[in-house]
Amino acid sequence: MSHIPYDSLGPKLADQRIMLIGGAGFIGHNLALELARMGATVMIVDNLMVNSLIENSFVEEQDPVQRTAYRNFLNERFSLLRSGHVQLRNADARLLADLGRCFEEFDPTKVVHMAAIASAVDAKKEPGLAFDLQLITLRNTLELVRPKTDRINQVMFMSSSTVYGDFEGDSVDERAFPRPEGIYANAKFMGERLIRTYRTQYGLGTTVIRPSALYGERCISRRVSQMFIENALTGKPLLLEGGGDGRLDFTYIRDLVQGQVRALALHDGPDASNTFNLTFGNARTIADLAAVVKSIVPEAILEERPRAVDKPVRGTLSIERAQSVLGFEPEYGLEDGYRQYCEWYVDAWRRAQREANLA
Template sequence: MPAVRHRLAPEVISHAHRLPPLGKRALGARRREAVMRAVVTGAAGFMGSHLCAHLLAAGDTVVAVDALTDSYDVALKRRNLRDLSRRPAFSFHHADLLDADLGPLLDGAHAVYHLAGESGARSSWGPGFELHARRNILATQALLEAVRDRASGAFVHASSSSVYGDARTSPTAETACPRPVSPYGVTKLAAEHLCALYRTAYGVPTLSLRLFSVYGPRQRPDMAFARLFAAAAAGRPFPLYGDGEQTRDFLYVRDAVAAMRDAACSGFTGVADLGGSPVSMKQAIAAVESVAGPVEVLPRPAERGDARHAAADITVASRAFGFRPRTALHEGLAAMAAEGA
């Protein structure tokens, strides 16, 4: 689906220019080929572990932080860290952002990649909202407080397409009014606003990347493709919520983490969409079946908090830091199958 060109409002297009010097703040992160000292929160997770591997391959030193919460099997998170921990340029710190002394970890950082948080639209209703607010809003504010007076480069916040909710246009540009349809989306939007506030008030060069549906090897077990592969392997039904015509924009994880580093090196600040392959859920299921075998679909009613359609307009990301998704959906799914999903 081709991206639709939109006229960018001044507050959106302003993040495409290079920032002026910020006193003590390190400028190495704004040179695409620079070697950096990077801090990664949520480093043991699906995207976090892929980001750490990408940064190490680029020659960066990585300071990894993760609370190892039980949002899913902690053994999977420890497995994600296993190969990384063998690298001399990698150090891991088991810490909660709301309790830890973050200063020593952040001192001298050229870039901070904030991926820690609580995911899941369906789990964010009712009693689940408190946990989402703590891990998505309060933890972000604590990290921004710790960063604000220290020499650092880009602060890259992993936001979500969930901030759009049921967008009125598709593909959806950053100029669209956010209308979250889940408490999870509300918390991610609040975290974006905090990033903007600290940029305005303290000069922290923050950027929020609105990630659409990221997939790939080691995907969280609650995510759609991981559940589809598991259903195909075990011969058990896959519950499909809605009629299957709802669309999602799938972005391969290695394209996503490469974009994060490119954005950090560019001097870009503000908000940008990152997406890849918009398809219907019926098409997504068929794509998994092509590499993993048949999947029995168990129809279920659509659930509250699920947007009907989602597709990214990547114009801003393309102009600001050269983003272009390189991995077709069938290639990414084949890689998942080859690595045991």
């Protein structure tokens, strides 16, 4: 039981106007819905460039059932946002003038930055684009906030657990020295440095969030948690490198959103600053993930593979700071959160199969 009841946060958010840049994505739309439900006024600014309807309507080689399923997930996001009274603006945050118009129109009191190519593997394929989507958009955000620090009390930056690099022990806390590897993790670390610099130089209130291995309804980012259940449903093997002993701190989207809401509601004033790991707080193996899938789709094929030599070494992110400062209490371990998600995925996939066969 949290020492800060979640219900007590609503009044702190009710007069806030929160802009989510890159907010039509997996994390953003879930956060937008919850913030609006709690009484905040919310605007999403997104150019619908990554993991979007456009991508999923025009990829030639995409399987028809997968295309139908992903389009359903995306359409569902939009209809939930519409009925949740979240405003949406289609604008590219790389363009200062376009983003500036959104700031003028909405007049935010808090800004959450989440635009990115949200995958280390994809970012490696297009480093220039990854850099622009993460850092040019962040630069524009910070430059628009800078003259308005009397009005905008907080910028939240969605960083990543990858800033830690290979874990040295079983668990890392926020004081561990970052040793990011690769384009994605280094751009995240640069983003963290940039927003902290704006805090010290210009008095900006800042919050850095480091999540890990998220899963949940309506995600189309094709991370291992999604691909395992989808592969099981399509007769493809679930590949277990090194027997599946790699560990990740898998986190259900509802738990991350609970933590983000707490960090937005409990922010301590315009020049406050903090960094939080927001994860379930207990790394589990890829084999554990596969076991949940197998219990739901018994015909799932599990296939062992040799371990890749450059595989990152990960583990648990300590959530003690978020627990003590924010009263963060994640609720969903793999056996309930991931199971619930897989059951939802099976239903959604069966529906897409019926629709694709009718088309």
